Ligand SMILES: [Zn+2]
């Protein structure tokens with residue numbers, strides 16, 4: 893799941909009220925990335941600390957994904973690139989925490 897493209901991602905709108913059994917999408921990311929929460933936001937060239945697990949989508953990637961993101965990048969309307977080493981976790985709970 894870490895081999896997907898880093899180019900041309902967008903925020904998925906209207907996901908603010910969604911929840912999963914992990915308690916937060918931050919926890920969901922930590923659990924399924926099997927990594928510590930990163931020091932920096934996943935968006936390329938952003939140096940802010942990530943505060944949430946953001947729902948993101950990409951035309952070339954199947955399904956919604958979760959990446960660590962800062963508040964301001966989570967409000968981006970236009971598409972953005974991710975840092976090359978970002979682990980992109982599946983958001984679909986039937987494939988992850990509620991399997
Ligand atoms: Zn979960």
Ligand SMILES: [Zn+2]
Nearest residue numbers: 933938962965
């Ligand atoms: Zn950011």
